Structures are given as structure tokens and as C-alpha cells.
Amino acid sequence: MDSPGIIVAFWLLSGITVLSALLVFVARNLLHALAFLVLSFLGMAGLFMTLSADFIAVAQILIYAGSISVLMVFAVMLTPLASRNNGNSLYVIPALMGGAGIAGLVGAVAMETDWAEHSGEALKAADFPSTVPVIGDLLLGRYVLAFEIASVLLFIALLGAILLVHERPEDERSAGQQGEAQ
């Protein structure tokens, strides 16, 4: 059994999250869709807090609602001509069927399965003040190899992103020569 605050917070936050995720699909303007996406990320961070995942909730706000959304705003601004349109392609009906099928399947499995649940005894028994030290121990202990690989992956991905959008000097030089010739 939960305290009434947790129940109210769960229904309110899941309503906000699902509704704004739907509005990302419905919105006509891509920037409005982006604003609703940020709202959905914030609602999801609140849901993480109801799961007593404080560090992940703060990281969600910082990474998703902060930096990834700013990155998306940059991408929208850097592609000015066609970018305001949030239209649908020809595959709306199959996509809707697929999405409804996945949601229904997950919902049916979640309802039917007899999960071996507890109500927080294991977390209480572990007796730590916040989740941060335990996550740090896990990342630098059992999962240290994955941690190092993740850091290399992030480095290579950011380097690759810079390299991809980098204007090569020979292109600029040839463009300049064309400009001089004209």
C-alpha cells in the first residue's frame, strides 16, 4: 500500500506524460511538438521520482529536458526550409496499428503476469541514504568495463558528429574560387 500522495502523483504525472506524448504526434508545428516533448520528459522525471530514483530523475531533467532538447532546437534551426512542418507520411495507418498493437501487447502481458512483487522491502533493507553511492559503486565496480566502453562510445559519437557536419577546407576553397571566377 502506498501513501495517497504517491497515488495522486502517479496518476497526475502519467496523465501529463502520456497526454504530452500524444500532443507530440498531433502538433502541426515542429517547435510546438518539441515543447510538448520537453513536457513529456519532465513528467517522466516525476514518474522516476515516484519510483524513488532520485539520481536518475535529476539526470533525466539535465540530459533529456536540458541538452537533448536544446540539440533538437539547434537541428530545427539549422534546417530552415522544410523543418517547421510536422506532417505525417503515407504510413500513418500501419504505424497507428503497430503502435496500438505494441501498447496493447505490453499492457496485456503486464496485467496477466503474476509479478513477484514486493512493496519496497528490499530497498529499505539495503539501508542507504540515497541511490547515488550505490549507483557509483555499481558503475565503478561490477560494470566498470561497460562504463569505460560507454565513455569511449560517447567520445567517438561526439567526435563523429563534429566530423560529419564539419565544412571541409577544400570545399570552401573551391567555393571561394568559384566566387572569384564569377
Next chain:
Amino acid sequence: MPPIPAIDELSVTLAHYLIVSGVIFGIGVVIALAKRNAVAVLMGVELMLNAVNLTLLAFSRFSSAFPAGEEPLTGHAFVVFVLTVAAAEAAIALALAVLVYRRRETVDLDRVNLLRW
């Protein structure tokens, strides 16, 4: 504070979180498949990753299947890795969108059809 009996039956369980995350994953699938703009497709992918994070955290909170000596927050560590990969994926995908726009003056995925037979 003693629990109120009427509220007690409304208790939030693992199934509630799984249904919410399934619905958000479905919405993400619809957005990723049905949108024409490459940035909008990326928004759908991010929603799907978020739904998976919610599932991992819900299992980490509610599951009682911890072997002896197992840390109870393994799901949180997995979510940290998912966040890392999501950030890398977003950077690469947005760089690709900018690159495609520079070459073809559009990010409409229906019109980027150079490899079509």
C-alpha cells in the same frame, strides 16, 4: 498516518508502471514510423528510450527477485548506460539530419530516396 481503506485498493503496482510505459512506447513507435521530418522521427525514438527507462526503474523498484548478495539498484545502473547511448545517438542523428539538409535541401524522409530501386 494510517492508510485510508478506499485509497488502499487504488495502490500503484508494477503493472501500472508497465502499462504507462507500454503506452508511451507505442506512441513513440507511431511517431517514429509516421512522421516525415527526420527530427520528429528522432523525437519518437527518444520517447521509446524513455519508456524503456521507466520499465527498468519500475522493475528495479518492485521486483523481489534479488539473488543473495545482488545490489538492488542494478536497474538504475542500466538506465545510466541507456542515457549515455541516447545522448550519443541524438548527437549522431542530428548531425546526419543537418548533413542531409546541406546536400539535398530537405529533411523530408519521403524525399531522401536516392537508394530506391
